[in-house]
Structure formats: structure tokens, C-alpha cells
Amino acid sequence: IGCGRVLEGRLKVGDELRRIVTRCPAGACASKADTAPGASTAMGAGAMRGATDDTTGGADYGVDAPATHGPSPNGPRPGAGLEAVVAEAARVTHLWVTRGLENREVGEVAAGDIVWLAGPEDITLGDTLAAPGLVEAPGGAAAVALPPLEIEEPTVSMFFLVNNGPFAGRDGRAATLRQIKDRLERELRVNVALRMEDLGRPDGVKVSGRGELHLAILIEEMRREGFELCVSRPEVITHRDEHGKLLEPMEHLVVDAPEEFQGAIIRELSSRKGGLLGVEATGTGVVRLEFSIPTRGLIGYRSSFLTETRGLGVMSSRFTGYGPWRGELPGRERGSLVSQAAGEAASYSLENLQQRATLFVSPMDPVYEGMIVGENARADDMLCNPTKRKQLGNYRSSTKEIDAGLKVPRTLTLERALEWIADDELVEVTPKNVRVRKAVLSTELRKKAGKKATTDG
Structure with missing residues (x-):
């Protein structure tokens, strides 16, 4: 199955296509698509150009590289010394187009349609599909095919x-x-x-x-x-240059936000090793800020940025390459509140804990040993028992502790949880919940590992 956009003309079920694989001879262009792991199994996706000639019965159409990516502005153009390998012709057996949220099968598509098609085998990203008439025309396949795509390499792993x-x-x-x-x-x-x-x-x-x-x-x-x-x-993901210096991925960040938040944004991004490149006032109360910042400095920043600007800010970033390592980022200043018991959280325990921590759970929430139920006010981790209930006498109401004055717990989204956790912690993701926990759940095993690390150190 391949996907593309029709650039001109029409494409029908039953039309013939020929697949063209383009390569840069002897490393003449810097395409990463050929060497990128997984690219050889990727679905072909791209743009189609086609025109059905009703008078001759001939068809001119093609499936090229994705319009959303497009060729590099500085890369080769069609016919600029590319090597083109043409595969055997194959007929289109099915066509689908997207209408709203549904994929609908159709018999014919026209210029401007984004279409999924079945028929040609082994379509990969960056291939060109064209009518036999186009391939056999003057200039050959190299004049029809688009240059190979450059796929940016990954910058973050987990x-x-x-x-x-x-x-x-x-x-x-x-x-x-x-x-x-x-x-x-x-x-x-x-x-x-x-x-x-x-x-x-x-x-x-x-x-x-x-x-x-x-x-x-x-x-x-x-x-x-x-x-x-x-x-x-x-x-x-870091690299080292020929001199052994550590390099890290860098981003060009553009922020549009109300002027009253300008100072807070600059302070926060500066603490994340961002360098201010420029400030532009639009005259409408909105200021545009541009930064050069390490990719790791943006991890978890989007959610806090929306909170900081009250949802009025807009930010976008793009990868610009690798630059010198800018030093360690300030780590989390507070430790974790780790449960050492399993059961249901009790309001009596949570009321006592909230005086020394910010809670992530509410009364009656299920907890287990090793689960993180809050953020400690101090830098170290603190063990707790959030399931402990108050022992009540016969003269006390059994519902007394429900009246405890508990604060609303902090809700951790997936993005905020990924930023918040430390190296020895994990985010547990389920269809209904996002929890944070220790990688080693057992309290005793964590203590033994800590003692061993201290002894070895």
C-alpha cells in the first residue's frame, strides 16, 4: 500500500504504474533515506501527478515523494544526475481517499486528492510511481522522478x-x-x-x-x-566530533506570547540552556522570541509553557543540527513520595502527607508498593504509608475522616510525567491511568541496591 497526492490529471483503478527508485550516484547528495533503519519497510507515501487522456486512452500519472516533506531546497532536482532504477509495471487494484475521519474506497481520483493505493509491490518512502508513457518519454525515468528524501535522524530515545x-x-x-x-x-x-x-x-x-x-x-x-x-x-542522542568533543541536538525555537509573560519565558528557557537570538514586538501586545536551545531543554517544557502563558502562547521548534554540549541542566529539586504499602489511599494519611508533599493521588485511589504518590518538599525520597487509617472509638463517627481538608492533587499528564521522573523511575501507562513508580518496586531491594552503590563508590 502506498499513499500520495495527485498533482495533475486523473488516476483510475486498473491503470498501470511503474515504480522508479532514485539514488544519488557515489554519495552525490546527502539522503539519509537509503540508510535509515526501518526505511526499507516504510509504506510509500507521496505526491501523484497524472492526466488521463480520454482521446488516446493513455494515462500520465505518478506517485512521488511526500508533499509534506518535499525535496531539500539545496538538493538535486529531477534530472540532476540521479540514478533511476525502473521496476516492472503493476496495475492499481484499489484506491482509497480520506473523507473526514474515514477512508473511503473509490474508483477514480483527480488532481489534489490524497490517495491510498494498492497494487504495486515493495513501495518505499521516496519512490516515484509513473505511467509507462512518462518513463519511456524523452529524458527517461530520471526526468520524471523526484530526488531521494532526506530523513532526519532521531534525537531522543527511551x-x-x-x-x-x-x-x-x-x-x-x-x-x-x-x-x-x-x-x-x-x-x-x-x-x-x-x-x-x-x-x-x-x-x-x-x-x-x-x-x-x-x-x-x-x-x-x-x-x-x-x-x-x-x-x-x-x-x-549525543555524538562526538572528530576531536572527541561531545555534541547534542539543537533546536531553533520560536515563541509568540503576550508581552507580560516575556520575562518569565526568558528566565525559564535560560535555565534550560537556551540562548536568546532575537526579540520582535508586533505592536499588538504579542512579542516574538527566538531561541537556540538544546533538544533536552525542551523536554517537558510545552505543558509548563501553556500553564505559564495561561494558554495564550504559541511555540514551535525545528531541528537545526548538532552543537557543542551546553552543560548539565538543573535537575529536579524535590524528591519522590514513595508508597511502601499496597491498598487504597486513606484521607487520614493523605491529610498528614500533604503538609510535607504535593500529592498525586486522592482518597480511595489504589496504590501499591513502589508507586510514587506525591512530590516530597525536600530533595530526597521519602517512604510513606498512604493506606493508613485512623483508629476510631465507638463514640466517633466512622465517617469522620471524610471531612478532612484535602487539597486537590496534582494531575500528571503523560508529557509532564515523562519530564518529572528521575533516572530510577518509570511512567506506567494504561488506557485509563498514567502513574509514576520506581523502576525497582521492592523497598528492601532498593535499600540493598543503595547500600551496594555506596560501598562500590
């Missing part, structure tokens, strides 16, 4: 792990490692910027993408499909 918590299977289906791999392999066929590495771990795989948002969307899709899994904290 581990997708099997949910081994005590609540596994309650909200959805507890996926095995094989099921997680199968789902990710299907995603690799259509998500060409995604990478999956099997590092031999018995409980998970490493997944890399084009940013925190890219991976968060994938996690949300899997969650809505009923998967349960745990994910680790996102980490940027």
Missing part, C-alpha cells in the same frame, strides 16, 4: 518496557515483550523517523524518535489501543 507492576492487566491488556515489538514493527512501516533497537533486555526495547512529542504521540496511540506498558525518562 525504553519501552513490559508493565510488571501489580496492577498489570486491570485497565487494559498486559502486553508481553513480543506484543510490544510487533506493535512497534508495524509502526516502523509507516513512521519512518522512528527507530527500534533490541539491546537484549528481557523486559523491553529502546525506541528513538524525532523528539519527546514524537514518542509521546506513539505512546498515546498504543494506550488508546489498549496496551499497558512502562516507559523510561527520555534521553537525547
